[in-house]
Amino acid sequence: AQKVTQAQTEISVVEKEDVTLDCVYETRDTTYYLFWYKQPPSGELVFLIRRNSFDEQNEISGRYSWNFQKSTSSFNFTITASQVVDSAVYFCALSEVSQGGSEKLVFGKGTKLTVNP
Amino acid sequence: EPEVTQTPSHQVTQMGQEVILRCVPISNHLYFYWYRQILGQKVEFLVSFYNNEISEKSEIFDDQFSVERPDGSNFTLKIRSTKLEDSAMYFCASKKLTGYSEAFFGQGTRLTVV
Numbered sequence: 001a002q003k004v005t006q007a008q009t010e011i012s013v014v015e016k017e018d019v020t021l022d023c024v025y026e027t028r029d030t031t032y033y034l035f036w037y038k039q040p041p042s043g044e045l046v047f048l049i050r051r052n053s054f055d056e057q058n059e060i061s062g063r064y065s066w067n068f069q070k071s072t073s074s075f076n077f078t079i080t081a082s083q084v085v086d087s088a089v090y091f092c093a094l095s096e097v098s099q100g101g102s103e104k105l106v107f108g109k110g111t112k113l114t115v116n117p
Numbered sequence: 118e119p120e121v122t123q124t125p126s127h128q129v130t131q132m133g134q135e136v137i138l139r140c141v142p143i144s145n146h147l148y149f150y151w152y153r154q155i156l157g158q159k160v161e162f163l164v165s166f167y168n169n170e171i172s173e174k175s176e177i178f179d180d181q182f183s184v185e186r187p188d189g190s191n192f193t194l195k196i197r198s199t200k201l202e203d204s205a206m207y208f209c210a211s212k213k214l215t216g217y218s219e220a221f222f223g224q225g226t227r228l229t230v231v
Contacts, residue, residue, distance in 0.1 A: 035219060043206060045160070045222035091160060102172030104150065105220060107160040 002027045002096045006108035013082055014116050021077045021111045023092030029053075033095040034068065034075045035105065040088040048090075051075065082115045089113070119143040123209050123223035130199055130230055138194045138226045140209030149192045150210040150220060151184065153177065160208065166192065199230045 003026040013019045025034065036048040049059065051068050059066045063080045079086055089112045093105040122141045130136050142149050151163040164184055165172040171184065183195045192211075196203055206227050210220040 037222070042224075043227070044224040045208060047219050047221065050219045093160075098173050102165045102167065103148070104162040104165055104173060105152075105160075106162070109159040 002029075002032075002094050002106045004092050004094050004106055004108035006090075006092055006111050008111045009109070010112045010114070012114045012116065015084060016081050017115075018078060018080050019082050019113065019115075021079075021090050021092075021113065023075045023077065023108060025073050025075065025092070025094045027073075027094060027096070029097065035093040035095070036066065036075075036077050037091045037093060037107075038088045039091060039110070045091070048077075079113075082113075084115050084117055087113060087115045119221075121209055121211055121221050121223035123207075123226050125226060126224065127227045128229070130228070132201060132230055133198050136196050136199055136228065138196075138207050138209075138228070140192045140194070140211075140223055141190055142192055142209065142211030143213075143221060144190070146211035146213050146221075148172075148212045148214075148220075149184075149186070150212075151194045152208045152210060152222075154206045154208065154225075156205070163194075163207075196228075199228075201230050204228055204230045 005024045032053045034051045038046040056068050065078045067076045089110040091110045092108045096106050097103045124139045149166040152160050153163050154160045162175050164174045164178045166184055181197045185193050206225045208225045209223040212218045212220045
């Protein structure tokens, strides 16, 4: 079965620091998709990024960047110059396709990021 | 921007009562999901729904749970006889296509069973 591990339970940084959230996954699929979602204190899940297994290019979106390393089964997320509004729980997720063809997301346990002023 | 909407945002119910959680997925999406997050824990898959039938369900999704798309727009999750351990945030999600499209989540319904 697929598995996503986010070893960092909680991280606390001071505003303007860079912070990297780690994600390691396990899958037997050759084609798969990886995601990051943000859950702010209000509770909703906000989609941040999707990456497919064939695209190992790193991606940058403003202060956010993602490093996908297939060789180490990692999909890490870096926030540059963190801000208080970045405080949230961040979930890494892996898509899993069953034999019947249905698809679901397998989530990691999340990393709670606190950015202090 | 289209979004998935869930109602109510918070529901308190007595143990043993039936609850129905409602979701309106994004209109041109074809795949629908319910996920659950017990407070402080990870988000867990409950059920997927496509073409008016369940595609897959998890071990959590026992006979007490059912899903329905009664009118082509709403997507509901019913818990027949709630237990204390059903207290959680329930997220509805929808996606346009399988594979490369992302799932869009609603804001969640916090269910508290007392």
